[in-house]
Amino acid sequence: MRRLEVFREEILAAISLGTFDYSATFPDSKRAELFKPQAALTISSRLNKWLDRKERHLKASTYDTYRRAILQLKTGLGDITIADIKKKDMRAWCETKTCSNKAIANLTSVLRAALQDAVDDELIDSNPLSDFRFRRAEAPKETEDVDPFTAEEQLAILSALNGQHRNLIQFSFWTGLRPSEAIALEWTDIDFIKGVVQIKRAKTFHARKPETTKTRAGLREVKLLQPALAAIDDQKHHTFLDGRHVFKNPNTSKPWTGDRQIRKFWGWALKRAGVRYRNPYQTRHTYASMMLTAGESLPWISRQMGHSSVIMTTKAYARFIKDSLPDAGNKAVELFAEKRT
Known part of the structure; x- marks a missing residue:
């Protein structure tokens, strides 16, 4: 008891002298951060704190995106x-950025979330960026994100590759899988009797191991069309006996470490085929455009x-839908239009 009394007296003395440091005296206290010197409560320190809290809830790729934004x-x-x-500080900083409005909005959302975290911790009374928005006039994009390969280009690309x-x-062209989903496939995911493949996971560059798919809707069953099934049948000669991963890097005989790794041979193949470069993700867009057309x-x-939702598909590929059925509407005309003699 005497030790506690001495401890209390020391604290009171430090308070009277203006030298008391709560966080140093009670480092394990949940309220320690409230009493840190103001210099410690910077944007930098708060962003780090927010990311540390989020890490265990994030996929590796999402964590890396946040890390780079921070x-x-x-x-x-x-x-x-x-x-x-202040908002004026944020606006002035945004004005210095040369990236798109969407990219700036993504950066702003990270800081807004970190500041809201500080509000929840009762470090500040309100979030100064709660309703902050920044947008400037942007020129239309010269190219669209959806840029599929034609049938001739697909043939040229596949002819430049083997094994x-x-x-x-070929499997990617005819299933529409994301590259990260294709390289995470395991042989147990394929049902040869039903002719389908179960999509359960994805493998990105930053993830140490395969993670769940990008969205809940991404957990799905994909029909194996004949060209995709042909690719899988041939792939059996290479990896089926291994019993696990369907696709492996033939240069290392190990599973692909991430979708970025595919770009190395992909760029070489397009150059050899004489096809204008688009990233490997365009195999997915190619599948969608073929099905719609x-x-x-x-x-x-x-x-x-x-x-x-169907709305998401329509929004992404509307220009292919309008050309998909040249005779669309004629059946209704035949059934309901007034008969003319």
């Missing part, structure tokens, strides 16, 4: 304290793609 925010705004950050490289790309059911295509 690096940018800390460079321009890191020294400002969370109590002093496991060809099997992976052939007049396949929109709801079916949406499910195959793992989209959350």
